[in-house]
Amino acid sequence: MVSHVVRRRRHAQHEEEHDNHERWLLTYADLITLLLALFMMLYAMSVLDLRKYQAFQEAFSKGMGGHPVKAAQDISPRNQPTPTALSTMSPYPAAAPTLDQTQLKALMKKLQKALHDSGLQDEVQLELQPRGLVLNVVSGVLFDSAQASLTPGGQALLTSLGVVFTSFANNLVVEGHTDPRPIRSSQFPSNWELSTARATAVLRFLISSNHIAATRLSAAGYADTRPRASNATEAGMALNRRVDVVILAVPHPAAARAAPTATPQTRPASTPAPSPRATVRAAGHG
Numbered sequence: 001m002v003s004h005v006v007r008r009r010r011h012a013q014h015e016e017e018h019d020n021h022e023r024w025l026l027t028y029a030d031l032i033t034l035l036l037a038l039f040m041m042l043y044a045m046s047v048l049d050l051r052k053y054q055a056f057q058e059a060f061s062k063g064m065g066g067h068p069v070k071a072a073q074d075i076s077p078r079n080q081p082t083p084t085a086l087s088t089m090s091p092y093p094a095a096a097p098t099l100d101q102t103q104l105k106a107l108m109k110k111l112q113k114a115l116h117d118s119g120l121q122d123e124v125q126l127e128l129q130p131r132g133l134v135l136n137v138v139s140g141v142l143f144d145s146a147q148a149s150l151t152p153g154g155q156a157l158l159t160s161l162g163v164v165f166t167s168f169a170n171n172l173v174v175e176g177h178t179d180p181r182p183i184r185s186s187q188f189p190s191n192w193e194l195s196t197a198r199a200t201a202v203l204r205f206l207i208s209s210n211h212i213a214a215t216r217l218s219a220a221g222y223a224d225t226r227p228r229a230s231n232a233t234e235a236g237m238a239l240n241r242r243v244d245v246v247i248l249a250v251p252h253p254a255a256a257r258a259a260p261t262a263t264p265q266t267r268p269a270s271t272p273a274p275s276p277r278a279t280v281r282a283a284g285h286g
Helices: 002-021 024-063 083-087 101-118 152-165 191-210 234-240 253-258
Strands: 124-129 132-138 172-177 217-221 242-248
Touching: 101 124, 101 132, 132 234, 152 191, 152 242, 172 191, 191 217, 191 242
Parallel strands: 172 217
Antiparallel strands: 124 132, 132 242, 172 242
């Protein structure tokens, strides 16, 4: 009788140990399910972003009085149209106008409406300054943290903005900015190198994928020296991590005519003319 009870206890312990050994399968199955849900969510977000960029192109084209930009029917990441293919579908002529401050103000209103209609008002913010129209692009859209390689979403956004930039002939300045948190790596010893690398990455993409003339473009990096908001909060630092694309304004024709002309200066024949010197302006790196 005693031996029977002992056998039953041993059998029960064996079953309990067996059950404990297989419990990890439940945790593993839950983990796989969560990962599947995560990948599905990321895929859905990527498709939505591409549709936003396509909607922005169409909204801006209609606002400028042109024909809507046609994109491929299937805009999934696997069948996403190449940036070159999209840029060649621009409805604007090769001889584009040069915009002054008043015309840039009108362009800003059209851009704001197109960005709002396509849901991109949080990714790109507009600001009219005396030097021209500034497009503040959140760096998190263009680059991963501490990186200077454009993300697929960043490339899609720049391709959409390329439709805007090819509609006029103004020069463009690409400026990289960071928050004050230091970075030190073999690739980027400081935020100066990081911001400059990001600015030049955007510049190279606009040249190669949007067919914008290199003579229209320049790049600079400013690290954390030109913040838009306070760095005391995470939200402020997020606004300061950005890439600005500045559409430089040209003087209004009336203002140019009203500007005083310089009076020629005469120099005695015995006084030698000063030799020309190149002025170098150091720009910060982002």
